[in-house]
Amino acid sequence: MIPVEYFFVLSGLLFFIGVFGFVTRRNLVAMLISVELVLNSVDLNFAAFNRMLYPDGFEGMFFTIFSIGVSAAESAVALAIIINVYRHLHSDQVNSIENMKL
Amino acid sequence: MNYSDFFQMIPEASLVAILIILFVADFVSANTEERKWFNPLACVLMLVNTIVCLLPMEAVTAFGGMYVTSTAVNVMKAILSLGTFIVVLQSRVWAAKSGKEGEFYMLIVSTLLGMNMMMSAGNFLMFFLGLEMASVPMACAIAFDKYRNNSAEAAAKFIITATFSSGVMLYGISFIYAAYGTMYFSDIAASLQATPLTVMGLVFFFSGLGFKISLVPFHFWTADTYQGAPTTVTGYLSVISKGAAAFTLLSILFHVFGGMIAYWHVLMMIVIALSITIANLFAIRQSELKRFMAFSSISQAGYIMLATLGNDWNTSIASLSYYVLIYVVANMAVFTIISVVEQNNGGKTEISDYDGFYKTNPRLSFLMTLAMFSLGGIPPFAGMFSKFFVFMAGVKGADITTTEGAWIYGILFVALINTVISLYYYLQIVKAMYINHSDNPMPTFKSDCNTKFALAICTTGIVLFGVCSFVYEWIAAAV
Numbered sequence: 001m002i003p004v005e006y007f008f009v010l011s012g013l014l015f016f017i018g019v020f021g022f023v024t025r026r027n028l029v030a031m032l033i034s035v036e037l038v039l040n041s042v043d044l045n046f047a048a049f050n051r052m053l054y055p056d057g058f059e060g061m062f063f064t065i066f067s068i069g070v071s072a073a074e075s076a077v078a079l080a081i082i083i084n085v086y087r088h089l090h091s092d093q094v095n096s097i098e099n100m101k102l
Numbered sequence: 103m104n105y106s107d108f109f110q111m112i113p114e115a116s117l118v119a120i121l122i123i124l125f126v127a128d129f130v131s132a133n134t135e136e137r138k139w140f141n142p143l144a145c146v147l148m149l150v151n152t153i154v155c156l157l158p159m160e161a162v163t164a165f166g167g168m169y170v171t172s173t174a175v176n177v178m179k180a181i182l183s184l185g186t187f188i189v190v191l192q193s194r195v196w197a198a199k200s201g202k203e204g205e206f207y208m209l210i211v212s213t214l215l216g217m218n219m220m221m222s223a224g225n226f227l228m229f230f231l232g233l234e235m236a237s238v239p240m241a242c243a244i245a246f247d248k249y250r251n252n253s254a255e256a257a258a259k260f261i262i263t264a265t266f267s268s269g270v271m272l273y274g275i276s277f278i279y280a281a282y283g284t285m286y287f288s289d290i291a292a293s294l295q296a297t298p299l300t301v302m303g304l305v306f307f308f309s310g311l312g313f314k315i316s317l318v319p320f321h322f323w324t325a326d327t328y329q330g331a332p333t334t335v336t337g338y339l340s341v342i343s344k345g346a347a348a349f350t351l352l353s354i355l356f357h358v359f360g361g362m363i364a365y366w367h368v369l370m371m372i373v374i375a376l377s378i379t380i381a382n383l384f385a386i387r388q389s390e391l392k393r394f395m396a397f398s399s400i401s402q403a404g405y406i407m408l409a410t411l412g413n414d415w416n417t418s419i420a421s422l423s424y425y426v427l428i429y430v431v432a433n434m435a436v437f438t439i440i441s442v443v444e445q446n447n448g449g450k451t452e453i454s455d456y457d458g459f460y461k462t463n464p465r466l467s468f469l470m471t472l473a474m475f476s477l478g479g480i481p482p483f484a485g486m487f488s489k490f491f492v493f494m495a496g497v498k499g500a501d502i503t504t505t506e507g508a509w510i511y512g513i514l515f516v517a518l519i520n521t522v523i524s525l526y527y528y529l530q531i532v533k534a535m536y537i538n539h540s541d542n543p544m545p546t547f548k549s550d551c552n553t554k555f556a557l558a559i560c561t562t563g564i565v566l567f568g569v570c571s572f573v574y575e576w577i578a579a580a581v
Contacts, residue, residue, distance in 0.1 A: 019270075038266065039272065045273070045276035053280060059279070066227060066230070073234070075265075077238050078262065
């Protein structure tokens with residue numbers, strides 16, 4: 001069986017790739033995709049910990065399912081808002097949404 | 103599953119009923135032109151909800167410990183419901199003009215429902231669902247002015263940071279799950295040990311909630327979102343959403359991570375000192391009133407979180423709830439005035455627009471002054487008492503002879519100095535209204551009766567909640 005540490009390393013990598021993408025990407029959709037990577041790493045964590053460390057219950061699995069559902073709802077709203085931004089500014093770059101500054 | 107558990111969730115059941123009534127009313131009257139009754143209906147429903155929340159309720163545990171309430175939670179629900187009532191009350195003109203009244207009230211009520219769920223969660227899953235139930239409709243409400251650039255921009259910034267922060271928070275929760283194999287608050291608290299895994303989990307979890315309360319290292323979305331969102335929504339976001347998140351953070355820190363108090367005390371001290379100081383320094387240089395209020399709300403969040411520095415749950419939670427109550431009335435007064443000025447003068451929100459405001463609108467500028475005095479903490483008003491109580495809760499149990507106690511006193515001293523700085527910038531608004539001369543001040547206007555009523559409630563709160571000691575005693579007795 002694959003040891004739990006491997007899952008931990010994989011999810012840690014995914015998480016930080018997501019964070020890196022969120023910080024460096026200048027495109028709203030790409031930032032959203034990076035956030036999805038972060039959420040996927042969380043799902044992987046929960047599923048792996050449930051299966052490997054606490055196989056008696058299903059709490060981790062349930063959390064994964066709920067988290068996938070909620071993140072889908074959130075992305076739907078976020079995409080709708082990004083489309084609205086695009087209609088206003090004809091751009092989805094972060095640089096273009098800085099009407100409001102100090 | 104026992105379906106009778108649903109009947110124990112009285113505040114939530116009442117909110118769901120309100121949602122259904124609003125939905126049906128909106129659906130039935132969708133094609134009618136005149137809908138003057140819609141806002142009064144929403145106001146009455148929210149008032150009923152507030153009264154329902156004020157009824158004495160017992161602490162219940164439902165759904166196998168997923169849903170847990172205490173009397174403290176019920177008090178907080180009543181306070182937030184009162185705040186939402188004021189928001190609904192003052193939003194009449196703006197919402198009617200937008201042509202989508204029904205949607206707006208439904209979004210606001212479902213946000214409140216999510217916050218109630220979050221506050222009475224007994225499990226991390228329930229907590230997460232409540233948090234998302236609050237933040238997704240909130241993003242829709244921020245994007246409500248569909249045809250205004252700034253609104254879309256603000257909503258994009260809000261939703262992207264909100265999803266990111268909940269991702270980080272979930273990562274922290276997964277560590278805690280790895281360490282204890284359970285997500286029930288009580289079970290985790292029973293076997294809590296300060297292992298490196300738990301400490302990592304705590305830090306990640308804290309940063310997620312820090313985003314919601316907009317404490318300093320996580321505050322970058324606040325200014326833009328507050329400025330761009332419709333003024334009514336900004337008011338809602340700054341008091342209700344912040345109050346609920348602060349309450350939840352305090353109760354999770356005490357009830358789940360209570361055994362690691364030495365760890366999160368350090369965390370809180372750093373974050374509080376940064377929030378109060380940096381937000382104050384930024385607030386001084388703002389020229390846009392809503393943006394200014396955003397920085398003011400970050401520093402107020404720092405003051406709210408001072409309550410976590412104490413080690414006594416009862417005084418901490420009582421002072422936090424009291425602070426939120428006073429903050430609701432004072433901040434809602436300010437935002438109601440900003441909103442009514444904006445509506446009557448073609449969207450003016452610069453501070454310099456308020457030059458000479460006293461000459462043309464003496465009553466509104468007087469109320470604004472009262473609210474600013476209360477936010478700044480000048481003695482006869484409620485703001486001073488609320489600050490006093492959080493300071494008192496912060497030093498509870500702190501011994502100045504120990505290192506940690508000395509640090510707590512140090513942080514309180516920093517907060518005290520910052521109160522003086524905050525007086526400077528709150529009084530700048532007052533100065534603009536009373537002293538600055540303007541060649542063409544805003545014309546005199548009459549506000550509608552709903553706004554007057556909302557302002558009357560807020561002013562009564564500002565003046566009386568501090569002097570009448572029974573308000574604090576009622577909260578302190580309930581927790």
